[in-house]
Amino acid sequence: MSPHVPGSIQRERRLEAGISYTLLTLSVVFALLPVAWMLSTSFKTEAEAFSLPIHWIPQRPTSEAYVEMWTLKPFGTYFQNSIVVSGVTALLSTVLGALAGYGFSRFRFRGQTSLLAFFLATQMISGVLVIGPYFRVLAALELYNTLTGLIIAYVTICLPFAAWMSKGYFDSIPKELDEAGLVDGASRLQIFLRIIWPIAVPGTVSTLLFAFLLAWQDLLWALCLISIDEKRTVTLGVAFTVGEFIIKWPMLTAASLIGSLPTIILYLFLQRFYVEGLARGAVKG
């Protein structure tokens, strides 16, 4: 700190830091308490979950609930389904979205504003608006109860946002790079694939992650388009665990935790990309 800074400003800075720490500590408690309660319950026996007074730390920690959930319901299959569906959706939306984003970011053409408005408007369309026709059309195409049907549905949620994030990200990359490529005689596609997209890796990773999370966390579409057990996704499996028995809380919290684990892990590993990509992509939008 420079010696010219008056004491009052220093005091103010210390006060600011104090307020910030208080707020941040409270926020940690707020953010983690519900998760801690879920974690704690999942390691309890059924009897302990219903014993009073409540315990935050299980007195006899047991993985019973995890074993039960895994044997009673085919969660392995649910996981496989969720990974396939979310993965393919994320790839498809990100690639198509990146192409569209690049188109919006680098070209001027007639009808651009209307097309942009169209992409924005598709973000506003709610799943329930199209869920009825999906149910019927997919049944007619024999895609009801298939993962392919679910992927098509998820693209409706992910693609508009992927295009939007990519556009914002490409906007933040200097156009001079494209022009240099054009001077060297490269085609627009080559420039996109070899120069711009590689620079946009953080943005691409965050778009992939965002799309993956959106698809993974969905319940509405899976609920409407899947009715057989072997095609259920994890969230659907968890939701049905609520409905089928008298609620077995340790088992349900175990299933919930396992169902959230992939997104938590992905996020922890990629959070740098995620925050940067969202910051540059969505905010600049």
Next chain:
Amino acid sequence: MASGRTWHDRHVGYLFLLPATLMLAAVLVFPALITLKLSLTPEGGSGWTLTLAHYQKAFRDPVLFQTFKNTFAFVAWSLVGHFVLGLGLAMALNQTLPGQTFFRLVALIPWTIPDVVAGIIFRWALNPIHGCLNPLLRLVFPSFPAEFQWLSNPTLAFPSLIFANVWRGYPLVMVMLLAGLMAIPRELYEAAEMDGASRVKRFWHVTLPGLSTIILIALALDMVWEFRRFALVLTMTGGGPGTLTEVLSTLVYKTYFQFFTFEYASAMAILMSLVLFILSLPYIILVGRER
């Protein structure tokens, strides 16, 4: 040569946009048109005999009316919560403090929890006898009643639901605002500080103007997302008690798949989308003009 490239370039631009546009038209616009047609078809009817009966019914439907009110309240209060919490935390995280990375990491965790799970956690945490909220409250306020009912209480079920949604949704708004704060040049603050502007003044004259666009974008996107919120409501309250916490997406879902009145459900979905579209029109215009 130069004009030749421009002409060519314009068409290349269309080519980049073509795949996504076709895909969206096929998977979104086409089904939306089917919904529109279905909403104008008499119940059990087919072909092109059209009717406005479902819309007339909708305008007289007290449940739908209440659900619209619920949804507006749900969205408005969620937005207030997300904004206040998001801005407060973003400002706290925007300083160079030791441990900042840790705090940022933790603050974003609720966003990684799927809606379904968030609903389940809060239903369990708010359980009157075996949940953790009542004992925690009794720890702070010893006179708090022991088996206090949250979700089965007609006045408290809705605020409880909103509380859960605030927990679930503040991180995204926070990240966007944080990104906006980081983009405000430090020199602006330093100049204001040297001019003797107080904290409050700096907030009003530097922070808020610098953030205004991002605040609008974040709130507009959040509004759209909260308007469509489904799984949280379904697993936490299921719309109950009665229809007190019903929101539009759960009502339309139930009308489709539990009552099987497809035509009426379509009309509701169209009305819902129309309202959402009107509400987000300022945002679309704003962003369109920015270009």
